[in-house]
Amino acid sequence: MRIGPIDIDRPVILAPMEDVTDRAFRQLCKRFGADIVYTEFVSAEALRRGAEKTLRKLVLEAGERPVAVQIFGSTVESMVEATAVAEEYAPDFIDINFGCPTKKVAGKGAGAALLREPGKMAAIAEAVVRRSSLPVTAKTRIGWDHDSINIIDVLRRLEDAGIQALAIHGRTRSDMYKGRADWNWIAEAKNHARIPVIANGDIWSAEDALAMFRHTGADGIMIGRGAIGNPFIFGQAKHLLQTGVVLPMPGFSLRIHAAIDHLELSVACKGEKYGTIEMRRHYSTYLKGLPKVSVVRNAIVREDDWQLVTEILLAYERECEGYARDGRIKEYAEYLNDHSDKLVLNY
Ligand SMILES: Cc1cc2nc3c(=O)[nH]c(=O)nc-3n(C[C@H](O)[C@H](O)[C@H](O)COP(=O)(O)O)c2cc1C
Numbered sequence: 001m002r003i004g005p006i007d008i009d010r011p012v013i014l015a016p017m018e019d020v021t022d023r024a025f026r027q028l029c030k031r032f033g034a035d036i037v038y039t040e041f042v043s044a045e046a047l048r049r050g051a052e053k054t055l056r057k058l059v060l061e062a063g064e065r066p067v068a069v070q071i072f073g074s075t076v077e078s079m080v081e082a083t084a085v086a087e088e089y090a091p092d093f094i095d096i097n098f099g100c101p102t103k104k105v106a107g108k109g110a111g112a113a114l115l116r117e118p119g120k121m122a123a124i125a126e127a128v129v130r131r132s133s134l135p136v137t138a139k140t141r142i143g144w145d146h147d148s149i150n151i152i153d154v155l156r157r158l159e160d161a162g163i164q165a166l167a168i169h170g171r172t173r174s175d176m177y178k179g180r181a182d183w184n185w186i187a188e189a190k191n192h193a194r195i196p197v198i199a200n201g202d203i204w205s206a207e208d209a210l211a212m213f214r215h216t217g218a219d220g221i222m223i224g225r226g227a228i229g230n231p232f233i234f235g236q237a238k239h240l241l242q243t244g245v246v247l248p249m250p251g252f253s254l255r256i257h258a259a260i261d262h263l264e265l266s267v268a269c270k271g272e273k274y275g276t277i278e279m280r281r282h283y284s285t286y287l288k289g290l291p292k293v294s295v296v297r298n299a300i301v302r303e304d305d306w307q308l309v310t311e312i313l314l315a316y317e318r319e320c321e322g323y324a325r326d327g328r329i330k331e332y333a334e335y336l337n338d339h340s341d342k343l344v345l346n347y
Contacts, residue, residue: 001196001219003093003165004135006066008220011035012209012237013167015200015224016070016095016139022057024265024275026064028258029227033235036066036220041097041105044073044082058089061269065092068137072097074109076127083131093164094132096125098140098154101173112173115144115154122157129162139167139200139222142185145174151189159194167198167222187216198222206246209237229285231258252290252320256313259286267306276306287316291323 001011014021014029016038021029026037039057046054060067069091073079079096086094098121100111107113114121129136138158143149151168158166168189170181181201190197199218203209204226212221226233232250239247250258262282267275280301287293296316300309 001165001198003066003137003196006036006092006135008035010213010241011198011220012234012241013198013220013222014038014227014234015167015222016041016068016097017224017228020228022266022278023059023061023064023269024262025231026067027061027265028262029231029234030064031261032231032233032258033238034227034231035234035238036068036092037064038068038070038095039091041070041072041100042082042086044071044075044078044110047071047082047085048078055085058086058091060089060091067091068093068095070095070097070139071128072100072105072110073124074113076124079124080127080131083128083136087132087134091134093135093137094128095167096128096136096138096163098138099169099173101141101176106173112141112144115141115150115173116148118150118154118157121154122161125158125161125163135164136162137165137167138163139169139198141169141171141173141175142182142189143172145172148172149185151185152192155189155193155197163195165196165198165219166193167200170199170201183212183215186218190217190219196220200224202226203233203237206233206236206240209233210240213241229255229282229288252324253317255286255290256317256320259283260310260313262286263306263309272306273304276304276309279306279309290320292319 001008012035014034014037018040021040029037042054042057058069069086071082071086083094097111098114100106105111142151155166168186170183170186186199196219198220199212199216200222203212203223209221223233236247263279266279283297283300300312303309
């Protein structure tokens with residue numbers, strides 16, 4: 001799949017996720033095999049105002065490339081200005097969000113709301129492409145609701161606007177995150193496409209990744225919730241794609257060490273205090289299904305010193321070795337199958 005100078009065969013991509021795909025998590029996913037990563041979406045209006053917190057989201061690390069900055073907004077002017085600001089941070093490409101369903105975005109005419117105004121969507125895309133010296137891609141849903149699925153029309157307009165690849169989440173705006181993503185519409189769009197199509201929605205395992213490629217014929221696939229607490233999914237998917245072999249799910253040791261690595265990266269990116277505090281909401285996803293996890297979680301979410309958190313986690317690893325000997329550790333794959341619906345966050 002080509003996006004400008006980026007040329008990767010069947011890339012497995014980390015989806016943009018607000019409050020999740022920060023610099024630390026992107027680097028972690030990269031280490032575990034993600035081919036391309038995206039920042040959380042950033043508001044064009046906030047960039048225009050020079051909001052400090054938003055600008056910080058644009059800071060990128062050499063170790064995470066290729067990386068895209070994703071921007072959202074409701075006007076041509078704000079999006080053109082945001083493009084100029086984003087470019088100063090030297091991402092590998094710029095992505096436009098035309099898929100966010102939430103009130104704070106779609107309710108203000110940006111994100112998925114533009115599926116109802118495809119003319120304006122195309123005008124924004126064209127203006128961003130014209131302003132940018134980098135490749136520009138877009139990410140969207142299949143339509144506003146099931147009575148107005150317009151992904152084929154949207155694809156054509158975005159191609160004409162100069163968009164270089166389109167990521168499609170196989171749900172409508174009104175679906176939010178309910179039900180199953182409709183992979184048939186992604187396959188249909190791929191049939192019509194002149195640009196690379198990146199398929200997204202409900203890839204929870206390496207087997208799902210392979211199934212998504214087979215079902216849609218897409219050029220790349222994008223994984224969101226399935227990577228939360230499970231960055232191993234990238235390496236596993238690629239291994240299956242390249243060798244046909246399914247790797248075993250990571251055991252407790254790897255998962256605990258992924259949490260420790262994530263903490264270290266978080267501290268490196270955000271400093272000791274905030275890096276430690278912001279990691280608190282992630283531990284349960286790494287440790288879920290492990291025995292007596294609430295005891296260790298309660299201890300680490302109260303701890304401000306990241307080195308002590310690391311020590312607690314290493315002690316827990318030793319404890320888990322005992323549980324494993326007693327055969328009391330449930331397989332992670334089995335756990336994910338049982339709980340994938342509960343991984344839907346409030347987005
Ligand atoms: C917590 C969360 C935050 C998200 N933030 C963004 C975002 O900033 N930009 C975007 O394009 N999509 C965002 N999404 C949507 C995901 O990128 C993806 O399209 C969606 O979760 C479906 O893929 P999945 O089934 O692999 O999770 C977000 C999703 C979640 C769960």
